[in-house]
Amino acid sequence: MTSPLGKDLLGLEKLTAEQIGLILDTAEPLKEISERTIKKVPTLRGATIVNLFFEASTRTRISFEFAEKRMSADTVNVASAGSSISKGETLVDTARNLEAMKIDMVVIRHNSSGAAQFLAERIESNVINAGDGTHEHPTQGLLDLLTLRQRWGSLKGRKVCICGDVLHSRVARSNIWGLQKLGAEVAVCGPRSLLPSAIGEMGVTVFDRIEQAIEWADALNVLRLQLERMEGGYIPSLREYNRVFGVTRERLDRAPKDILIMHPGPMNRGVEIDSDVADGPHSVILDQVTNGVAVRMAVLYLLAGNSPRLAEAAKGGV
Amino acid sequence: MTPSRSVVLNARALERTLARMADEIVEQNDGTDDLVLVGIQRRGVHVAQRIAAVIAAREGVEVPRGALDITLYRDDLQTVGPRPIVGRTDIPMAIEGKSVVIVDDVLFTGRTVRAALNELADFGRPARVRLAVVIDRGGRELPIQPDVVGKYVEAQAGARVDVFVLEQDGRDEVVLETEPVA
Numbered sequence: 001m002t003s004p005l006g007k008d009l010l011g012l013e014k015l016t017a018e019q020i021g022l023i024l025d026t027a028e029p030l031k032e033i034s035e036r037t038i039k040k041v042p043t044l045r046g047a048t049i050v051n052l053f054f055e056a057s058t059r060t061r062i063s064f065e066f067a068e069k070r071m072s073a074d075t076v077n078v079a080s081a082g083s084s085i086s087k088g089e090t091l092v093d094t095a096r097n098l099e100a101m102k103i104d105m106v107v108i109r110h111n112s113s114g115a116a117q118f119l120a121e122r123i124e125s126n127v128i129n130a131g132d133g134t135h136e137h138p139t140q141g142l143l144d145l146l147t148l149r150q151r152w153g154s155l156k157g158r159k160v161c162i163c164g165d166v167l168h169s170r171v172a173r174s175n176i177w178g179l180q181k182l183g184a185e186v187a188v189c190g191p192r193s194l195l196p197s198a199i200g201e202m203g204v205t206v207f208d209r210i211e212q213a214i215e216w217a218d219a220l221n222v223l224r225l226q227l228e229r230m231e232g233g234y235i236p237s238l239r240e241y242n243r244v245f246g247v248t249r250e251r252l253d254r255a256p257k258d259i260l261i262m263h264p265g266p267m268n269r270g271v272e273i274d275s276d277v278a279d280g281p282h283s284v285i286l287d288q289v290t291n292g293v294a295v296r297m298a299v300l301y302l303l304a305g306n307s308p309r310l311a312e313a314a315k316g317g318v
Numbered sequence: 319m320t321p322s323r324s325v326v327l328n329a330r331a332l333e334r335t336l337a338r339m340a341d342e343i344v345e346q347n348d349g350t351d352d353l354v355l356v357g358i359q360r361r362g363v364h365v366a367q368r369i370a371a372v373i374a375a376r377e378g379v380e381v382p383r384g385a386l387d388i389t390l391y392r393d394d395l396q397t398v399g400p401r402p403i404v405g406r407t408d409i410p411m412a413i414e415g416k417s418v419v420i421v422d423d424v425l426f427t428g429r430t431v432r433a434a435l436n437e438l439a440d441f442g443r444p445a446r447v448r449l450a451v452v453i454d455r456g457g458r459e460l461p462i463q464p465d466v467v468g469k470y471v472e473a474q475a476g477a478r479v480d481v482f483v484l485e486q487d488g489r490d491e492v493v494l495e496t497e498p499v500a
Contacts, residue, residue, distance in 0.1 A: 004400050029387060029406040038440045041390040071390075301390070302401050 005302050008120040008127040011136035012178040020181055024146050026298035027291070033070055034293055044073035044304055047104040051077045052094070053130070054110040059265050059289070060130050060140070064107050067296035073105075073304075091115060095122045105304065108132070113170075126303040134168050139299060140264055141174030143292040145182060147284050148219060150291070151260060156183035161213040163245065164223035164272050165194045165234075171264045175221055176202055189213035190223075190245060193234045210245050214252065219260035222247050225272045238271050248274045252282060260284050326453070326471055326479070327492035335468040336365065339450055340372035342466045346448065347417050350379040354416045354444075358434055359387040359405040362422035364483045365452055369421060384409040386420075391433035407437070414442040419466075423481035425451040428462035453492060455479045 005019055012020065033041055049068050053061055061077070068075045091110075098106060105126040108116050113133030120127035131137040148155055160179050166172040166188045179186045180203060187205035188195055189212070199206060207213040213220065225241060235241050242248075252259065261273070261282045269275045278285060327335060347353050350373060357366030363385045370381050387405035392398075420434050431449060438447065450466035455473040469492070473479050476497040484490050 026401075026404050029404050032407055033390075036440060037442075040440070042436070043390040043395060298404075301404070304395075 005299075007303070008116070008129075009138055009299050009303060010117050010120060010127070010129045012138050012141045012174045012181070013136065015138075015178075015181070017181045017183075020142070020145065020178060023142055023295065023298050023302060024149055026302060027142075027146055027294040030297045030301070031290070031294040033297070034066075034290070039070050040072055041070065042072045043301060044068070044071040047073045047304055048102070049073045049075050049105040049107065049300075050098055050103050051075060051130075052080070052098075052106055052108045052110075053078065054080045054108070054115070055131070057109050057130070059292075060109065060137075063289070063292040064128075064130060064139075064296050066293045067300055070293070071297055071300050071304075073300070076103075091118055092122060095119055098125070099123050105300070128299060128303065131170050133170065134173070135170050136174045136177075137170040137264075138174050138178075139292065139296050140171050141178040142299070143288055143295045144171075144175055144221060144262055144264070145178050146291045146295055147262065147288050148184075148260065149182075150287070151284065152218075154183070155179065157185070158183075158218045159185045159187065159216055160219045160221060161187040161189050161207065161217040162221045162223065163189045163210065163213060163247065164225055165229060166190055166199065166223065167194045167196050167234075168226060168229070169223050171221075172223060176204060187213060187216060191235055191241075194229065210247065211251060211254070214247075214255045214259065217259060218257070219262060220247060221262045221264070222273050224264065224266060225268055227268070238268075242271050242274075246270075246272060246274060247277050249276045249280065252277060252280075258282070262288055264288070321495045321497055323493060323495050325491060326494050327469060329490035332452075332468075332481075332490045332492060335452065336368045337372050339452070339466050339468050340369045340376070343369065343419055343448070343450055344373060344377060346465060347419075350377050350381055352415070352417045352445065354382050354384065354411060354413060354418045356384040356386055356409070356413075356418055356420050356434075356438065358420065358422040358430060359385055359389075359407075361481055361483055361486060362386075362420075364485045365423055365481070366421035367485075368483075369450070382411045384411065384413075386434050386437055388430055388433035388437055391437045393429060393433070409441045412442060413438065413444045415445045417446045417448070418444040419448045419450050421450050423451065423483075424453045424455060424479050425449070425462075425464055425467075426455050426457050426479075428458045428460035431462045432460050452481050453479050 107128045107130050109130040110132050113135035115132045116129035162172050176186050189207040263285050355366040357363035373381050385408045387407045389402050389404045448465040451464045452468040454467045455471045478495040480493050482491045
């Protein structure tokens with residue numbers, strides 16, 4: 001038995017446009033389940049999923065948990081934030097322990113790039129990357145793609161600009177790969193100190209001024225400015241950042257066309273995005289949150305059952 | 319040897335069959351009060367729409383319709399592969415206390431209907447649920463029986479019965495294909 005996605009979802013870089021399309025096509029009808037009085041389908045009954053979060057997360061973890069529960073999976077949350085877990089050996093140990101407990105899937109968030117793949121190569125269970133270091137956050141990328149596709153029908157030829165701290169952003173990386181595969185043009189905009197030096201090699205346009213980005217784009221994906229970046233010396237001050245790169249009502253009013261505003265959350269209102277933009281008519285930020293659950297349900301559905309152990313059990317009888 | 323192929327119902331015959339099914343549904347329900355038609359994706363949805371059109375023409379009543387995609391309720395998801403495409407479920411009305419007729423093209427093992435009943439129960443508690451199918455080909459693996467049948471077809475286990483509908487297949491026809499005898 002094969003899943004069209006393979007065993008794991010580690011990132012969008014390795015997926016084809018067809019695979020991404022399949023996930024989005026599957027997510028569409030799954031949105032309806034969350035509208036029901038009984039928000040549950042029996043699809044993953046009996047499957048055990050471990051949400052392994054080595055890094056703080058509210059939205060992503062809750063979204064995954066909703067998705068898992070709405071598919072009837074049994075879930076266990078393991079939060080290791082705050083403990084002295086370091087990469088490498090500890091992950092191997094964790095993997096071995098998980099395997100010993102006969103689980104079916106692992107959703108992992110980790111502060112080291114490559115952690116999800118590291119785990120995926122060592123356990124038979126399906127692994128879903130819920131964000132690994134500054135590498136990828138594929139389900140966030142997918143929910144962004146779904147949100148745009150719902151508005152536009154197709155992403156072909158559309159222009160999307162990712163604004164802010166691209167350097168440290170796994171969301172940016174997943175977005176760039178996903179958007180390009182679906183035929184969109186991608187640009188980035190932010191202070192040069194927060195853009196990777198080799199960003200040009202990813203085939204994206206670079207804007208130094210947010211006004212240029214707004215004039216060019218059909219949609220802005222405004223990234224969260226990690227407050228610790230200021231201490232790191234990447235930007236002079238939050239006020240300065242807002243003045244130069246903030247997405248404000250005044251700037252949007254000068255946009256030549258309707259523009260969609262996305263934000264992966266959590267927002268720093270008044271820093272990278274102003275409140276009247278976040279809550280305004282251009283914003284699709286809450287659509288993103290709704291779509292996040294559907295996209296994660298789709299990924300669970302498409303990966304589940306692709307684990308060798310379940311396939312073995314299935315051979316025993318119908 | 320090529321499989322033998324025979325037409326069970328041509329376009330005209332299918333039309334008559336659907337009209338009779340519509341009459342039987344209204345008759346069994348003693349009118350159209352509280353009647354709701356729920357088609358199973360995908361051809362059952364088209365069949366339900368045809369039946370609703372007949373009822374509208376004869377009774378002057380638009381019967382509410384819904385669609386069920388039972389993929390997520392299948393009992394064989396662990397064994398089939400690749401993952402079946404998920405279709406759209408759309409139950410736009412409250413089914414609580416209603417007289418629901420599940421509509422599908424072919425009734426075979428009964429597993430699809432089992433899944434549909436489970437899914438329907440997640441939307442509410444109808445006063446009554448009936449089953450209407452264009453073709454009953456026998457071969458049940460569960461204790462499920464239809465209330466309204468377009469046509470019974472004796473089909474061997476390896477045979478195929480396909481209901482083709484204009485909306486999806488570009489033609490109206492019911493075809494039986496039997497496996498070659500080895």
